Amino acid sequence: MTGTRPARRGRPRGTSTRELELIALHLFTEQGFHETTIEQIAAAAGVSTRTFFRYFDAKASVLWQTFDSEVEAIRAALADAPDDLPVMEAIRHAVLAANHYRAADVPELRMRMNLVATVPEIAASAGVRYDAWERAISEFVGRRVGQPADSLFPHVVGRATLAACRAAYERWAARADADLTVYLDAALRALAGGFARPTAEP
Amino acid sequence: MTGTRPARRGRPRGTSTRELELIALHLFTEQGFHETTIEQIAAAAGVSTRTFFRYFDAKASVLWQTFDSEVEAIRAALADAPDDLPVMEAIRHAVLAANHYRAADVPELRMRMNLVATVPEIAASAGVRYDAWERAISEFVGRRVGQPADSLFPHVVGRATLAACRAAYERWAARADADLTVYLDAALRALAGGFARPTAEP
């Protein structure tokens, strides 16, 4: 297990990435992204601004902590997918499995998604994270179809899958009348159907 | 026509967005994005750094001039699409029509795409421009299927279509062994087919 015995030598940390993430999340939603300075975030955590940049490389990076773990969940689910399951089916199941959130985590998730959808600068910072997400998909597709992951077809599938999920995320964040997975399922089914028939809104 | 008679009153402009774009494009590719300061770009154009920000709101915005006109071309092509043409067919034709470049413009296009694909900060600045691109698609889809453009299905189609085209752009920029439209056509056909069968690389 982790966290049972840090017991390292040296001066103990004055804060944590998790604490900074929560402080920033609330400050951003309350008073805006641009209106919040790093000095404020650091001060609320009881550290200096220089220390903030020892935890994160940029102001917007503070919101992308949990996203990375989602990528790992998708990767693991895809690795376990049975070989006879069609590619797009396997992807849909993996994405849905990685997006089951506990009810207690939903408000925080919604705050973060609203910021991503609202603040251009935060949305801009997403590009690098999205690349990892897409690569998890395209590497799986590449294995299945026997092509390099960076060739056209796997690449297109990876990008298009994330795009569909992003649309579902945003639509869910804007309305919040149903479970997130319902939106994801509808978006991924429409994608796998080649958008031949329009689907009704969940 | 435009450009025949400027003849406006007041001090004439010291440069143009086009000139700044070309200067920045070459400096970025030669010595890198971070290594190029706005002071250098402005000095090469014979203006002050303050003037640069009167032409563009940010350093990375200097590369997104031509992209906006592409969006308009797609919008116009979609407006002229016959009603009996299937939605995804109409989209594919519109995108291909908007991406026919003259041979003389290809090197510049390639430089720009390589920068977008390489420099994270430039890719990050793309988000806002992509939104307009996607909206051109989703508004067309919304009209066709009788749903609001911002409901789930049109939104997903818009995002996924751009994602497929971005993958084609990047793949073309990385290889450059065929026409850009060949990559776009392959990507959009795969998308419209729901990725049911893998397609070979062009």
Place this chain on the structure above:
DNA sequence: CGGCTTTTCGACATGCAGTGACGAATTTAC
């Protein structure tokens, strides 16, 4: 020509993001 208006530009000042350098603080190990 000479004054008026319009438009753009340059110079200056300012705030914030992000980075490097270096010494101080705090803990464990011996």
Place this chain on the structure above:
DNA sequence: GTAAATTCGTCACTGCATGTCGAAAAGCCG
């Protein structure tokens, strides 16, 4: 108690981006 390890705070600095204000450079008009 001393040494080693790790984190922190302070200082200094570059660059991006913005606001302000007066000067420059053109056309318009009497």
